[in-house]
Amino acid sequence: MSKKFRFLGFLILIFSVVFTGAASANSIAYRTHVTQYAWQGWVTNGRVSGTTGKGLQMEAIQIDVPQNGITYRVHVAGRGWQNWVHAAEIAGTTGQGRQMEAIQIRLTDKMASNYYIEYRVHVAGYGWLGWVSDGEVAGTTGKGLRMEAIQIRLVEKHRRKSSGQRGYF
Numbered sequence: 001m002s003k004k005f006r007f008l009g010f011l012i013l014i015f016s017v018v019f020t021g022a023a024s025a026n027s028i029a030y031r032t033h034v035t036q037y038a039w040q041g042w043v044t045n046g047r048v049s050g051t052t053g054k055g056l057q058m059e060a061i062q063i064d065v066p067q068n069g070i071t072y073r074v075h076v077a078g079r080g081w082q083n084w085v086h087a088a089e090i091a092g093t094t095g096q097g098r099q100m101e102a103i104q105i106r107l108t109d110k111m112a113s114n115y116y117i118e119y120r121v122h123v124a125g126y127g128w129l130g131w132v133s134d135g136e137v138a139g140t141t142g143k144g145l146r147m148e149a150i151q152i153r154l155v156e157k158h159r160r161k162s163s164g165q166r167g168y169f
Contacts, residue, residue: 026115026154028070033060033094050149052122057099057146060092065154069111075102075141099146102139107154115154122149 031042032049035056043049050058063072068087075081076092077099085091092100107117118133124146132138133155139147 026156028063028065028117028152028154030061030063030150030152032058032150033090033092034058035097035099038094046151046153048122048149048151050122050147052127052149054148055124056148057124058092058148058150059096059098059100060090060094061100061103061150062088062090063105063152064088065107065111067110069107069109070105070117071108072103072105074100074104075139077101077144077146080141100139101143101145101147102137102141103147103150104135104137105152106135111154115156117152118155119150119152121147123147 027044029042029044030049031040033039034050037051037056040049049061050056061072061074063070064087070087071084072091073082073084074091079093079098082091091103092098103119103121105117105119106112107115111117112134116133118131119138120129120131121138122128123139126145129138138150139145
C-alpha cells in the first residue's frame with residue numbers, strides 16, 4: 001500500500017476526531033516502528049502496518065481507539081513480555097534493534113462491550129498467521145522470529161464470524 005493511501009487514511013481519522021469530537025466508534029488507528037524506516041504513518045481498520053517481503057523487523061507499535069478503550073503488550077527479543085500499555089502509548093523499543101516477536105491486544109470498558117478486536121501478524125519465515133482476538137497471542141515466543149507486519153480490526157459483536165486458523169504456534 002502506498003504512503004499516500006496510508007496518509008489519507010490517517011487524515012480521515014484525524015478529520016473525524018477534529019470535526020465530530022471523537023473518532024467513529026468502530027475506528028482503530030495504529031502505526032509501527034520498522035528497522036530502516038523508523039515510525040511509519042498511521043493506518044486504520046485492518047490495513048497493513050509494517051513491511052512484507054523486505055526482511056525488516058517491527059520494533060514498536062502504537063494503537064489508538066476511541067475513549068482510550070484498549071490495552072496491549074508485546075514480546076521483545078531478549079526482553080520477553082513487556083508491561084501492558086494503554087491507548088497510543090508505545091509498546092516495544094526504538095533505537096535498540098530489538099524485534100517484536102508477539103503481541104496481545106484487548107479492548108476495555110465500552111469498547112469491549114460492543115466490539116471484538118481481531119489482529120494478525122506477518123512473521124519471518126511463515127508469512128501471515130491466522131487472525132486471533134481479544135488478548136490472544138499473535139506471533140511467536142521462544143523461536144527468535146521477527147514480526148514484520150500487522151493488521152488490526154474492530155468487529156461489532158453481532159457481526160463476528162469464526163476466524164478459523166489461529167495466529168500462533
